[in-house]
Each structure stands twice: as structure tokens, then as C-alpha cells.
Amino acid sequence: MSAAARRLWPYQLALLTALIGAWHALTAAGLLSPFFFGRPLEVARVLGTWFGSGSIFPHLGVTLLETLLAFAGGTLLGVLCGLWLGLSPFAAALLDPYIKAANAMPRVVLAPIFAMWLGLGIWSKVLLGVTLVFFIVFFNVYQGVKDVNPVIVDNARMLGASRRQLLRYVYWPSALSWVFSSLHTAVGMAFVGAVVGEYLGSAKGVGYLILQAEGSFDVNAVLAGIVVLTICALLLDTAVTRLERRLLRWRPGQGDAAHF
Amino acid sequence: MAAVELRGVSVRFAGTSGAYTAIEHVDLDIGAGEFVCVVGPTGCGKSTLLNVVAGLAKPTAGEVRVAGVPLTGLNRAAGYLFQTDALMPWASARDNVAAGLLFRGVARAQALTQADDWLGRVGLRGAGDRYPHQLSGGMKKRVALAQTLVLDPKILLMDEPFSALDVQTRSLMENELLGLWAADRKSVLFVTHDLDEAIALGDRVIVMSAGPGSRPVASHPIDLPRPRDVAEARMSPRFVELQRALWQSLRVEVQKSQRAMAAAG
Numbered sequence: 326m327s328a329a330a331r332r333l334w335p336y337q338l339a340l341l342t343a344l345i346g347a348w349h350a351l352t353a354a355g356l357l358s359p360f361f362f363g364r365p366l367e368v369a370r371v372l373g374t375w376f377g378s379g380s381i382f383p384h385l386g387v388t389l390l391e392t393l394l395a396f397a398g399g400t401l402l403g404v405l406c407g408l409w410l411g412l413s414p415f416a417a418a419l420l421d422p423y424i425k426a427a428n429a430m431p432r433v434v435l436a437p438i439f440a441m442w443l444g445l446g447i448w449s450k451v452l453l454g455v456t457l458v459f460f461i462v463f464f465n466v467y468q469g470v471k472d473v474n475p476v477i478v479d480n481a482r483m484l485g486a487s488r489r490q491l492l493r494y495v496y497w498p499s500a501l502s503w504v505f506s507s508l509h510t511a512v513g514m515a516f517v518g519a520v521v522g523e524y525l526g527s528a529k530g531v532g533y534l535i536l537q538a539e540g541s542f543d544v545n546a547v548l549a550g551i552v553v554l555t556i557c558a559l560l561l562d563t564a565v566t567r568l569e570r571r572l573l574r575w576r577p578g579q580g581d582a583a584h585f
Numbered sequence: 586m587a588a589v590e591l592r593g594v595s596v597r598f599a600g601t602s603g604a605y606t607a608i609e610h611v612d613l614d615i616g617a618g619e620f621v622c623v624v625g626p627t628g629c630g631k632s633t634l635l636n637v638v639a640g641l642a643k644p645t646a647g648e649v650r651v652a653g654v655p656l657t658g659l660n661r662a663a664g665y666l667f668q669t670d671a672l673m674p675w676a677s678a679r680d681n682v683a684a685g686l687l688f689r690g691v692a693r694a695q696a697l698t699q700a701d702d703w704l705g706r707v708g709l710r711g712a713g714d715r716y717p718h719q720l721s722g723g724m725k726k727r728v729a730l731a732q733t734l735v736l737d738p739k740i741l742l743m744d745e746p747f748s749a750l751d752v753q754t755r756s757l758m759e760n761e762l763l764g765l766w767a768a769d770r771k772s773v774l775f776v777t778h779d780l781d782e783a784i785a786l787g788d789r790v791i792v793m794s795a796g797p798g799s800r801p802v803a804s805h806p807i808d809l810p811r812p813r814d815v816a817e818a819r820m821s822p823r824f825v826e827l828q829r830a831l832w833q834s835l836r837v838e839v840q841k842s843q844r845a846m847a848a849a850g
């Protein structure tokens with residue numbers, strides 16, 4: 326976080342407080358219907374009950390497990406396929422129309438099919454998440470590999486790099502910054518996969534909780550579920566940022582101040 | 586035996602608006618331990634020539650021989666200093682210099698020691714931990730020089746290595762290069778668009794004609810005494826004579842080649 330961003334956080338907190346305050350005032354005064362918009366205090370109370378009684382944890386655990394598996398699996402597959410297609414123009418040219426079609430397709434519609442194949446357990450959600458994450462990471466790695474400065478590749482070859490060494494010392498580090506920029510989007514997509522999957526059919530998970538709450542028109546519980554998901558996604562995103570800072574120290578503007 | 590021989594080398598690029606012949610029928614010998622400079626107008630095909638000798642570009646006609654052996658694939662005896670920045674931005678200066686040694690299977694600790702040694706020799710002691718974006722243009726060129734020289738190549742290909750430097754740094758590095766070269770007499774092919782630099786450094790200056798179909802149109806031996814100091818050499822009367830003679834032949838030869846081209850249609 327830059328110094329400027331750090332100095333801004335009291336204002337950011339104030340803005341949040343003001344928004345929640347306005348929400349509270351408008352619903353309390355009856356200008357917004359609490360039936361549709363909920364009440365902040367009620368949302369807080371639901372959250373308190375969930376975490377106080379611990380009833381949320383089995384659901385949150387399942388959703389997080391699905392998300393992490395989807396995130397890891399999708400990223401791994403995306404990186405492998407991206408490297409492979411980025412390095413073999415023939416395979417890339419051959420598969421090009423299929424990749425374009427698969428990318429253009431709204432992939433969330435696959436959820437019912439995955440549920441049919443894999444049942445209502447966690448694996449149908451994981452597979453949906455993997456599909457969503459895969460394409461984001463894949464396209465970025467593919468782009469990253471094709472974007473490597475050819476002079477750097479030629480230089481490494483002149484220095485004696487074998488194909489494997491090129492992959493390890495040139496293509497991989499070059500693709501890594503693209504991987505990380507995609508991971509921020511991918512974190513969100515992994516959650517989408519888990520929650521949408523749960524939404525379409527499950528017996529556990531935060532998505533299931535939200536669905537239940539909607540069924541009984543309990544908008545406060547719906548909002549509480551959204552708050553929980555948002556906070557988890559933010560935490561995961563922060564972890565990705567931390568890792569990114571460590572691994573991409575070489576980039577301009579990454580930790581320069583610490584060096585000099 | 587010549588270190589590098591080019592026999593009838595041509596390179597054509599297939600483009601969308603028709604093919605373009607960059608260099609055509611180039612015959613050139615670089616003797617063992619010889620410092621050959623190549624000058625020519627921009628875009629004539631100097632980098633293309635180096636790429637061919639490096640084995641990065643395949644000639645569309647003709648043959649390259651390295652120590653008498655026809656070149657197929659990369660030229661393993663050559664080190665190449667590219668015209669544009671070619672350092673790996675994700676590796677520190679030390680790791681960049683050590684890269685070639687690691688590729689060749691040298692143990693990491695030893696590779697890093699040798700890299701530090703070479704960073705010192707190009708005047709960058711203590712800058713090993715910096716990443717390329719934390720180095721100035723001249724420092725990057727020095728790292729690239731160390732990166733190439735640490736592998737001790739028999740043939741050194743250099744593409745306008747000093748053109749981005751200010752005058753002082755430039756003559757400093759030119760002298761450093763001459764010192765390093767004097768120590769173990771590599772065969773050098775040095776491309777520059779600066780005639781003065783070519784005369785100050787080389788044993789021989791090759792003048793290339795303007796493209797398309799560029800080829801060497803003159804080859805001047807430089808008989809300035811060695812060891813040379815480039816700044817002093819530039820002020821010697823012999824330097825001025827050579828410079829005049831080279832300009833003369835450059836102009837004449839270029840006109841000749843232009844007439845030949847006009848006659849050929």
C-alpha cells in the first residue's frame with residue numbers, strides 16, 4: 326500500500342460509516358422499505374448470531390473449500406495450457422476457433438450440466454469454479470508468453486539456454502506478472518463458481534444459506550451472506566497481493582522505496 | 586584460418602508488400618583475433634548481418650562458416666551484444682550476468698562469484714543486487730557486456746553497443762573494450778553508424794552500401810598503432826587521413842552501387 330493510500334484510510338472508513346448511517350436513517354424513516362432493503366442493525370444481528378452460535382462455519386467451510394479448490398485447479402490448468410499453447414503456435418492455431426467459442430460462451434450456464442454429472446456435492450461447484458478461473462488465467466498466461474520480448478529470448482538462447490531453461494528463466498517469469506494480474510479477477514470468479522453452484526442445488530454453503538433466506542423473504546440474512554462472501558474474497562485477494570509483491574519485486578514501482 | 590567466413594550470403598524477408606532483400610551476396614572474412622567494424626546507413630542490414638553470423642537468422646542463400654565448419658543452428662562460439670536492451674528485467678544484475686554460466690551447468694555459487702567478478706571489471710562493483718529498471722542506460726550496457734564476456738566467447742558480435750551513451754562514458758567504455766580485447770584477442774564484429782568510432786576501434790572498417798540488397802562496398806585496414814586510447818587516436822594526423830579516405834571511398838562506392846542498381850533496373 327502506498328503512503329498516500331495509507332493516509333486515506335480514515336476517510337475511507339468515514340465514507341463507509343456515512344453510507345451505512347444513511348442506509349440506517351432511510352430505512353428507519355421508512356423512505357426505503359426495510360422489506361426490500363433490510364436494516365443494517367438487523368444484518369449485524371444476523372451476523373452476530375451466525376458467528377456467535379458458530380452455525381455459519383460448516384457453510385463457510387464448504388464454500389471456502391470449493392473456492393480454494395476451484396482457484397487452485399483453475400489456476401494450475403490455466404498456467405499449464407497457457408504455457409503450452411503460447412509455446413506451440415501449431416496447437417494454438419489448431420485450437421484457436423474452439424478457444425474463441427469457449428471464451429464467448431456464457432460459462433455459468435454449464436452449472437446445471439455439472440450438477441447432472443457430478444451430483445449436488447462440492448465437486449459440481451468446484452468444476453464450475455475451475456471452468457471460470459481457467460479461462461481467465463489461461464488467456465493471461467497465453468498472452469504473457471506470446472508477449473515476451475523476442476530479443477530477451479534470443480539473448481538467452483545466445484547465452485546457451487536450452488528449451489527447458491528458456492521456459493524456466495524467460496517464459497515463466499515473464500508470464501508470472503500476467504498470471505498475477507489475472508489472479509485478482511480469478512479469486513472473484515472462484516467465489517462465483519462456488520456460490521452459483523450452491524445456489525442451483527446444494528445442502529450446504531453460503532450460497533445455500535442465501536437461497537434459504539430468499540425463500541423466506543429474509544433480506545437481512547441475504548445481505549449478511551453477501552457481507553461474509555465479500556470479506557472472504559477480500560481476504561483471499563489480499564493474500565494474492567502479498568504473494569505478488571514478494572514474487573514480482575523486480576518490477577518498477579514494486580518495493581523501490583525499501584531498497585533505497 | 587578465418588574465424589568467420591561469409592560466402593555469398595543473402596537474406597530476404599517475406600513481407601506483406603512483397604519480399605525485401607536486406608543483404609545480398611555478402612562475402613566477408615573475419616580473421617582470428619581481428620577487430621572488424623561495420624558501418625553503413627541506417628536500415629542497410631547491419632543487424633541482419635550480425636543475426637546471420639550469430640545463427641539467429643538463416644541466410645536465404647550462401648553459407649556461413651565458423652572456424653571452417655558450416656554453421657547450422659546457433660553459433661555456439663559467439664557472444665552477442667544486441668542493439669536493443671536484452672537483459673532479463675526479472676533478474677538482478679548479478680543473476681543476469683550469471684545466467685549464461687547457469688545455462689552451461691556451472692554450479693550456482695561459482696557462477697555468482699564469477700558474475701560479481703565481471704561486474705567489478707565493467708565498473709559495477711556493488712550494483713549486483715539491482716534490477717535492470719534500477720540501472721541507467723549505460724549501466725545496463727555494461728551489465729550486458731559482462732553477461733556476454735563472462736562466457737569468454739571466441740567471437741564477439743556487438744551491435745551499436747555504445748550509441749546510447751554520452752561522449753565521456755562512451756570513450757571510457759571503448760577503451761575498456763579495447764583493453765579487454767587486447768588481453769585475449771577475440772574475433773570481434775562491431776557494428777556502428779559512427780565512422781569515427783569504427784576507425785578508432787577497428788583493425789579494419791567495412792562499409793556497407795544502402796539497402797535493399799546491401800553488401801560491403803569497401804574494406805579499409807586501419808594502421809593506427811596499438812594499444813590505442815580512443816580519444817588520443819582521434820586526434821592523431823593519421824586518423825584524420827583515414828577518415829578522409831574512408832569518407833571518399835564510402836561516397837564513391839555508394840554512388841557506384843547506386844548506378845549499378847539503376848542499370849540493373
Ligand SMILES: Nc1ncnc2c1ncn2[C@@H]1O[C@H](COP(=O)(O)OP(=O)(O)OP(=O)(O)O)[C@@H](O)[C@H]1O
Nearest residue numbers: 598600605607626627628629630631632633634796
Ligand atoms: N523481420 C524482418 N522482416 C522484414 N524486414 C525486416 C526484418 N528485419 C529487418 N528487416 C528490414 O531489413 C533491413 C535491414 O534491417 P537491419 O535491422 O539489419 O538494419 P540496420 O542496418 O541494423 O539498421 P540500424 O542501423 O537502424 O540498426 C531494414 O530495411 C528492415 O526494414
Ligand SMILES: [Mg+2]
Nearest residue numbers: 631632668744
Ligand atoms: Mg541495427
